[in-house]
Amino acid sequence: MTTLALPAPGPRLRGLVLTLLALAGWELAARALTGAFVLAAPSQVLGWLAANPGLMARALRETLTNAAAGFVLGNLAALALAALALLWPRAQALVTGVALVVFCLPLVATGPILRVIFGPGAGPQIVLAALAVYYTTLIPLLVGLRAAPASWFDLVHSYGRGRWSALVHVRARAALPYLVAGLQIAAPAAFLGAIVGEFTGAERGMGVLTIRALRGLDVPMTWALATVATAVAMLAYVALGALARRLAPDAPPLLLSPPPAPARRQGLRAAALVCAATLALWWGAIAAFDLNPFFAKSPTDVAAALLTDADAGATRAKLGVALAETAAFLLPGYLAGLAAGAGLAMALVLAPQVAGPVMSAAIALRSVPIVTTAPLIVLALGRGAAGTVTLVAVMVFFPTLVACLHGLRQTPGQVMDVMDSFAATRLTRLLRVRIPAMLPAFFAAARMAVPAAVLAVTVVEWLATGRGLGSLMALSASLSDYDLLWSAVVLTTTLSALCHAAVARIEARVLRRYAPEQLT
Amino acid sequence: MAAERTDPPAVICRAVAKTFAGGTEAVRPLDLRLEPGQTTALVGPSGCGKSTLLRMIAGLEPPTSGSIEIGGAPPAETLRRADLSVAFQDPSLLPWRSVRGNIALALSLARRPADARAIDELIALVGLEGFGDTRPAQLSGGMRQRAAIARALVTEPRLLLLDEPFGAVDELTRQQLAQDLPRLWEARGTTTVLVTHSVTEAVMLSDRILVLSPRPAAIVADIAIDLPRPRAPGDARTDAFAALTDAVHEALSQGMARAEPPLAAQ
Structure with missing residues (x-):
């Protein structure tokens, strides 16, 4: 019935053989490309690590500590926000909307701003790690808290008990697998957030070493850092996965299933509310922390910089050019990542014998903080369009592939039995049954990939290409042009949120036809 | 207090009607009195509004108009005292609790002390001996429904509402339950409302059958079942x-004919 079963030989043995083959290929390729300053062989990576164990260990300890602190804070924030949305259901659209806006804030700009606020120390790294995780935990948690049939709540109410009993006896336990799935994605994301925080002028950590390696064109060091970052992220992902299987063996049906999309008019009202709440929070934060108006620009400052100041025209022109440059990388990369992820998932259904290993590899690679491999892609593909587009596509590709493979498995067994009874071909099954069953997962991934793609493109622009919004934000931060910086932040965040909303609109339209139960 | 609890309540519906938000009229204004300690079966075609009527009596669905009284109090009061139990059409067992755990949940929700002996007796009564520690996913559909029936009985409710509780239960077990359950609720003096599709089951189990018309539900016949018990x-x-x-x-x-004249005319 399931066509995505693992093939007969032991998957561990296969995995080991595949890993060894990949390592051998990597070594050979690196030796072939010696002198090109692109690829460091595994032997060179090991050599660098063996020569600098203290440096690496100190940096790793620093980054892990910050990531762990951010992980805890971010997930506590997610729990608090979910509790707020649950206690006050009418506020859910507002809570998720503001949470999304905050999640869409470009780390490239929030990093330097946090650096100015916190000064030296680990503050920005921890906050960025927390910002990188709270949303990916909040969304599955909100879905999980509602992932119970209405009749379970009827049961609780039929004994005269209210929302608290429903939370204790039904919701909390029903949400557990979703929470764990969210935490699993959050662990590598926290590591990524801490590294990006260290890019912004920290004293210690993996991010600091990465910048140093990149500036010094130290290829083995760049590769060693990326390899260690990847290994740590995968380890965190696998460890939490094992914990998940122990705590909640009933895996949720969708890893990142979307909350129901509101109807059009409600959507507009919610959007207006979210805008108002964001502005209020913005002003409130400046007032509450008594931030220096030199760098902490208020909404009125940004409006003036964009509309009424003497150089408003010039500011708008700079932003316009940067936006066009960013969009030119972002859109092709995003669409290519989606198409490649969904396409490969479908191809794997037609060739089930390779699906098992690819699924395992993709799940593992999804956990890689892609942005930390940005220096490698820049080394390999240069500072031009190809590298940036590829990075965005890779950032989108893995979550899409994993979500689509999960989605393709959602096909109800009875429907496949019906297909069996008509001796339907694999292609017919794919087109008639599996793709429609996959759509909710595909769109959930497409929506969540928007902020990820924006993060990827702005980080590469900042670290490598020197063009687009990412570079503009980094440049204006280092030149203390805070009007321009805050305007770019507003523009980038709005762009992310609007793209997210646009995908959600298409999603609602498609789901209404193919999976109406997801919208109720 | 104890004496009050053992008295089965009468259920009185006065001009109770339900129209859903979308404009669907599920139940037409309906007057009804269910006698204390009696078993009443609601029989009618699919989608006629029987379950809606049952949910309104259970206090899970407010009527659009009219009023319901259970032993002289509104359903909300009965709910508050955890004096009623519902066995839902869908067994609604929590997948992370065993059969025993699901039955115990009802006691805990009703704020009654845990009673392992009562739970084991009920597990035996519904024919699930040896499955007390099994999770719902490992049970057949019929076994899950039997566990849900045991859960509904464990709190010794004064009012028992059964929404097609035997739908997935196999024929032999169903016959056994049809003998055992009435004995139990007669002994306890429970007022019971049973929604069912099966006419034979309705006659076998109840003291009175109300036949409902297709949606919106109206009572087309009120038939007393005066067969001796057991x-x-x-x-x-x-x-x-x-x-x-x-x-x-x-x-x-007759109900169908009244509701669909074109079909009857053919």
């Missing part, structure tokens, strides 16, 4: 039983 599966072959099932079938077809 009843055995063999009773279904007696003339008296057959006469009663015929009467119910007749009322059902």
Whole structure:
């Protein structure tokens, strides 16, 4: 019935053989490309690590500590926000909307701003790690808290008990697998957030070493850092996965299933509310922390910089050019990542014998903080369009592939039995049954990939290409042009949120036809 | 207090009607009195509003108009005292609790002390001996429904509402339950409302059958079942039983005919 079963030989043995083959290929390729300053062989990576164990260990300890602190804070924030949305259901659209806006804030700009606020120390790294995780935990948690049939709540109410009993006896336990799935994605994301925080002028950590390696064109060091970052992220992902299987063996049906999309008019009202709440929070934060108006620009400052100041025209022109440059990388990369992820998932259904290993590899690679491999892609593909587009596509590709493979498995067994009874071909099954069953997962991934793609493109622009919004934000931060910086932040965040909303609109339209139960 | 609890309540519906938000009229204004300690079956075609009526009596669905009284109090009061139990059409067992855990949940929700012996007796009564520690996913559909029935009984409710509780239960077990359950609720003096599709089951189990028309539900016949108790599966072959099932079938077809004149005219 399931066509995505693992093939007969032991998957561990296969995995080991595949890993060894990949390592051998990597070594050979690196030796072939010696002198090109692109690829460091595994032997060179090991050599660098063996020569600098203290440096690496100190940096790793620093980054892990910050990531762990951010992980805890971010997930506590997610729990608090979910509790707020649950206690006050009418506020859910507002809570998720503001949470999304905050999640869409470009780390490239929030990093330097946090650096100015916190000064030296680990503050920005921890906050960025927390910002990188709270949303990916909040969304599955909100879905999980509602992932119970209405009749379970009827049961609780039929004994005269209210929302608290429903939370204790039904919701909390029903949400557990979703929470764990969210935490699993959050662990590598926290590591990524801490590294990006260290890019912004920290004293210690993996991010600091990465910048140093990149500036010094130290290829083995760049590769060693990326390899260690990847290994740590995968380890965190696998460890939490094992914990998940122990705590909640009933895996949720969708890893990142979307909350129901509101109807059009409600959507507009919610959007207006979210805008108002964001502005209020913005002003409130400046007032509450008594931030220096030199760098902490208020909404009125940004409006003036964009509309009424003497150089408003010039500011708008700079932003316009940067936006066009960013969009030119972002859109092709995003669409290519989606198409490649969904396409490969479908191809794997037609060739089930390779699906098992690819699924395992993709799940593992999804956990890689892609942005930390940005220096490698820049080394390999240069500072031009190809590298940036590829990075965005890779950032989108893995979550899409994993979500689509999960989605393709959602096909109800009875429907496949019906297909069996008509001796339907694999292609017919794919087109008639599996793709429609996959759509909710595909769109959930497409929506969540928007902020990820924006993060990827702005980080590469900042670290490598020197063009687009990412570079503009980094440049204006280092030149203390805070009007321009805050305007770019507003523009980038709005762009992310609007793209997210646009995908959600298409999603609602498609789901209404193919999976109406997801919208109720 | 104890005496009050053992008195089965009468259920009185006064001009109760339900129209859903979308404009669907599920139940037409309906007057009804269910006698204390009696078992009343609601029989009618699919989607006619029987379950809606049951949910309104359970206090899970507010009527659009009219009022409901259970033992002189509104359903909300009965709910608050955890004096009623519902066995839902869908067994609604929590997948992370064992059969025993699911039954115990009802006691905990009703703020009653845990009673391992009562739970084990009920597990035996519904024929699930040896499955007390099994999770719902490992049970067949019929076994899950039986666990849900045990859960509904464990709090010894004064009002028991059963929404097609035997739908997935196999024929032999169903016959056994049809003998055991009435004995239990007679002994406890429970007022019972049973929603069912099966006319034979309705006649076998109840003291009175209300035949409902297609949606919006209206009562087309009120048939007293005066067969002696206890009843055995063999009773279904007696003339008296057959006469009663015929009467119910007749009322059902009349209800259909009244609701769908074009079909009847063909």
